[in-house]
Amino acid sequence: MAYGKGTASVHVPEGNLDKIFRVHPWEPLVQPTQAVEQSLLNPIGTPPLQELAQGRRDAVVVISDITRPVPxxxxxxxxxxxxxxxxxxxxxxxxxxxxxxxxxNEGEELIELVGEEIAEKYRVENHSGTDREAHVDLGISEEGVPLLVDRRYIEADLRILTGLIEPHLMAGYSGGRKGVLPGVCSLETMKVMHGYKVIQHPLTVVGRLDDNPFHLTALRLTRQIGADFIVNVTLNERRELTGVFSGDLDQAHRAGVAELEKFVVDEIEQPVDIVVGCSGGYPLDQTFYQCIKGMVAAKEILKPGGTIVFASHLGEGMGSEPFQQLVNELTTPQAFLESLEGPDYRQLDQWMLQDHCNILLHAGEIQVFSEHLSKDWLNKALVVPIESLDAGLERAFHRHGPEARVAVMPQGPYVIARTMEPMQV
Structure with a gap:
């Protein structure tokens, strides 16, 4: 199982194992640098970047933060x-x-993100979603979304978005429009886009773009705000470059999604009693906030009342202070969800705890193995601390019986696991 920058082991009896979900074998590009260059020269749905850039006074290149393994x-x-x-x-x-x-992302983290040479030679700055004065107010959209966008992005003459296309629990897939929304938007924007109603919508799900309310609204609003060119990439399980998709905001992104789906979507006949999962290792499993994405992936193939046996490094703890405050106040998943129904927004980072509570209501038990987060914090998050994945699996068999069916997701949310039979809830 991917765990931090290494692995954690688990031993599943062969007679109980239904499936191991992995990214299908995907050969890397032989000449990755040349592939990027060719993609800029021969983009999808736009003129070449060189042509778009001519005559522009300045440019902004948007990149993902440290939570995404973008090359x-x-x-x-x-x-x-x-x-x-x-x-x-x-x-x-x-x-x-x-x-x-x-x-x-600052200091050594910034160098890890872009490399020492780029960090020294170019201006690299962070977006700050909570600094309202750093945003331009573009009014309220027809969907009722306040559009406040980073002033540096709005005022740039040429706007370029980069990113990684991977499964995403709300947007269907990352990349494309997510560079702007939520990437460089204000908290006021995300209060609606990550609000209770959007997240609880049955089509706000991983692996879906069509009819996904988050994706459709984010795409339309990003077109309204403006994005001249995107450079999105795909990676295999070894995080080697497998594709570069540049050009139009939607067309290039869709092309990348279509290619990715051939390798990351897999099915099992019916839901299982136990899912052994993770968050795909570093950097996604460094906080409890981010690791919930791996639990969401496991939920898709878990019987109601089943058990998730989960590994996450959690070297950076729970997450932001607002998220920690919400977890500290957590009593039951039902109570937390009810607290969001009225105003639709309570506090920064509530959206991931909302997803966590949805999983808690589906699963009978969530167990977490981490060598870095205290049992006290895990208990506050209403999960069961375990000493090892094997110990957790033994506990799960005690709950479900010796014939319990098990699925394993060693790469966590980087794989979209689905059931052939509809889930009975």
């Missing part, structure tokens, strides 16, 4: 070189980290 050291140099060759001075190029509502 920035590979994709940024060709983009930056193209911009400079097209006449945009280096000092007029801003690399903007799309933190959304996450914390800033």
């Amino acid at each position: 920035n050291r590979l994709i940024l140099p060709p983009i930056l070189e193209t911009l400079e060759q097209s006449g945009i001075p280096r000092e007029k190029i801003l690399i903007l980290i799309a933190t959304g509502m996450h914390r800033p």
Whole structure:
């Protein structure tokens, strides 16, 4: 099982094992740098980046934050070189980290994100979703979404979004429009887009774009705000570059999603009693807030009342202070969800706890193995601390009996696990 920058082991009896879900074998690009360069020259649905950049006074290049394993050291140099060759001075190029509502990435973390050379030679700055004055108010959309967008993005003459296309628990797939929304939008925007009603909608789910209210609204609003060019990539299980999809916000993103789906979607005939899962390792399993995404993936193939046996490194603890406060106040999942129904918004980061509570109501028990987060915090999150995955599995067999069916997800939310038979809830 992926665990931090290493692995955690589990031993599942062969007679109980129904399936191991993995990303299907996917060969990396032989010449990844050349692939990025060719993608900029031959994009999908737009003129080449070099042509778009000519005559522009400045540019913003939006990148994902440290929670996403985007190969920035590979994709940024060709983009930056193209911009400079097209006449945009280096000092007029801003690399903007799309933190959304996450914390800033600074110091050694910033160097890990973009590489030492880019960190030294270019202006790299963090978005701050809670700094209202740093945003331009574009009014309220027809869906009732307040549009407050990072001023540096709005004022840039050329806007480029980069990102990784991977399964996403709300948006269907990451990448594309998510560079703007939530990437460089204000908390006021996300109060609605990550509000109770949007998350509880039955089509706000992983692996779905069509009819997904989050995706459709985010795409329309990002088009309204403006994005000139995207560079999205896909990775295999070894995090090697497998595809580059550049050009139009929707067309290039859709092309990448179509390719990704061939490798990350897998099925099992019916739900199982026990799912052994994780959050796919570093960087997604560093906080409890982020690791919930792996639990959401496991829920999709778990019988109601089943058990999730989960491994997560959690080296950075629970997550933000607002998230910790919400967990401290958590009594029951029902009570928390009811607290959101009225105002639709209580506090920053409530959305992930909302998803966590939905999983708690579906599963009979969630067990978590972590060598770094205290049992006290795990208990507050209403999960059962375990000493090892094997110990957790033994406990799960005690709950469900020796014939219990087990599925294993060693790569967590990077795989979309589905059942052939509809889930009986």
